[in-house]
Amino acid sequence: MSVAVLGAGSWGTALAALIARHGHDTVLWGRDQAAVAAIDAAHENSHYLPGVVLPSSLRATADLGAALRDAGMVLVAVPSHAFTETLHALAPHRPGPAGVAWATKGFEPGSGRFLHEVASDVLGDGVPLAVVTGPSFAKEVALGLPTALTVHGDDEAFAQAVADVLHGPAFRAYTGDDMRGAELGGAMKNVLAVATGVADGMNLGLNARAGLITRGLNEMLRLNIAIGGRPETLMGLAGLGDLVLTCTGDLSRNRRLGLALGRGQTLEAAVREIGQVVESVQTADEVMRLAQRHGVELPIAENVRDVLHGEITPGEGLARLLAREQKAEYPGKLFD
Ligand SMILES: NC(=O)C1=CN([C@@H]2O[C@H](COP(=O)(O)OP(=O)(O)OC[C@H]3O[C@@H](n4cnc5c(N)ncnc54)[C@H](OP(=O)(O)O)[C@@H]3O)[C@@H](O)[C@H]2O)C=CC1
Numbered sequence: 200m201s202v203a204v205l206g207a208g209s210w211g212t213a214l215a216a217l218i219a220r221h222g223h224d225t226v227l228w229g230r231d232q233a234a235v236a237a238i239d240a241a242h243e244n245s246h247y248l249p250g251v252v253l254p255s256s257l258r259a260t261a262d263l264g265a266a267l268r269d270a271g272m273v274l275v276a277v278p279s280h281a282f283t284e285t286l287h288a289l290a291p292h293r294p295g296p297a298g299v300a301w302a303t304k305g306f307e308p309g310s311g312r313f314l315h316e317v318a319s320d321v322l323g324d325g326v327p328l329a330v331v332t333g334p335s336f337a338k339e340v341a342l343g344l345p346t347a348l349t350v351h352g353d354d355e356a357f358a359q360a361v362a363d364v365l366h367g368p369a370f371r372a373y374t375g376d377d378m379r380g381a382e383l384g385g386a387m388k389n390v391l392a393v394a395t396g397v398a399d400g401m402n403l404g405l406n407a408r409a410g411l412i413t414r415g416l417n418e419m420l421r422l423n424i425a426i427g428g429r430p431e432t433l434m435g436l437a438g439l440g441d442l443v444l445t446c447t448g449d450l451s452r453n454r455r456l457g458l459a460l461g462r463g464q465t466l467e468a469a470v471r472e473i474g475q476v477v478e479s480v481q482t483a484d485e486v487m488r489l490a491q492r493h494g495v496e497l498p499i500a501e502n503v504r505d506v507l508h509g510e511i512t513p514g515e516g517l518a519r520l521l522a523r524e525q526k527a528e529y530p531g532k533l534f535d
Pocket residue numbers: 206207208209210211229230231247276277278279280281284285302303304305335336337338474475476478
């Protein structure tokens with residue numbers, strides 16, 4: 200299988216390296232000519248994955264047409280704010296039979312559309328689509344550490360084909376057919392990771408962290424049901440798995456943003472210092488808009504949004520959460 204991976208940041212580079220190591224003809228496209236030339240020549244992405252040796256079979260290019268010419272499969276790994284433009288850019292070059300998968304987490308900023316909605320709108324009917332998501336820090340994947348994630352698609356054969364190129368000796372790729380639930384999980388966990396980061400930055404303790412993760416999962420499950428996702432998707436790698444990883448692992452940029460805010464740093468300074476994409480900054484707004492459209496209350500996500508907008512301090516967010524009324528853990532019926 201020939202695979203074109205679009206987006207030469209940490210995740211695109213790690214996924215391309217993984218697929219190339221599995222013996223597939225793999226080309227990595229990035230927009231920065233000098234950066235991709237350095238990847239091609241030195242087999243290292245010194246900016247996003249310094250010190251990681253990339254397979255010599257992995258080719259890199261800044262020429263999108265060349266990257267896509269022989270592709271049997273496309274895997275998009277750009278940030279959510281660049282997703283729509285990347286889909287428009289790839290569409291005229293995509294070879295007819297090539298399905299399109301993405302490992303981007305988030306929504307289309309502004310419209311709040313799910314990325315599978317953007318993809319089917321831009322590419323039209325008949326193009327197999329799939330989302331790749333789950334607990335997977337790029338650095339660990341690039342280093343070959345054991346990882347499990349999941350591929351959800353509307354075309355079973357394509358989801359299986361994507362899982363097949365990812366699956367390998369140290370990498371387990373599962374499959375499913377719930378793109379909505381899988382995308383919601385990957386987007387929401389970034390927002391909830393900010394909350395646990397803030398709590399840890401404020402030294403609120405391990406009980407607070409576990410409480411936030413669990414009540415955060417509850418928020419994910421409730422919104423997921425409202426949008427028509429399946430509960431088991433959110434209890435799996437796309438939800439609980441990624442929530443735990445991102446809320447507890449210091450490799451997470453969203454958690455690190457929360458830690459910095461909890462310690463009193465400004466949003467601008469924290470994002471600058473992290474120096475990579477921090478999806479929650481945009482996703483928090485879109486999650487709250489989605490929740491409002493569906494009449495679902497999300498107290499933790501709402502406080503994260505308000506802290507990110509500078510409307511409340513982390514301390515005020517904590518006070519708001521602690522002042523909420525006592526109630527049943529699962530009011531109403533969560534699962535059928
Ligand atoms: N890193 C991780 O561990 C994981 C990340 N993800 C998701 O993958 C997506 C990508 O994140 P990640 O790779 O980590 O981000 P990084 O910050 O590591 O890299 C971002 C990459 O996107 C490129 N980029 C930015 N804007 C555009 C654009 N308009 N057109 C083309 N390329 C663009 C950047 O190019 P340039 O350098 O030129 O600015 C850079 O190569 C996110 O949605 C993230 O949530 C999912 C799972 C794991």
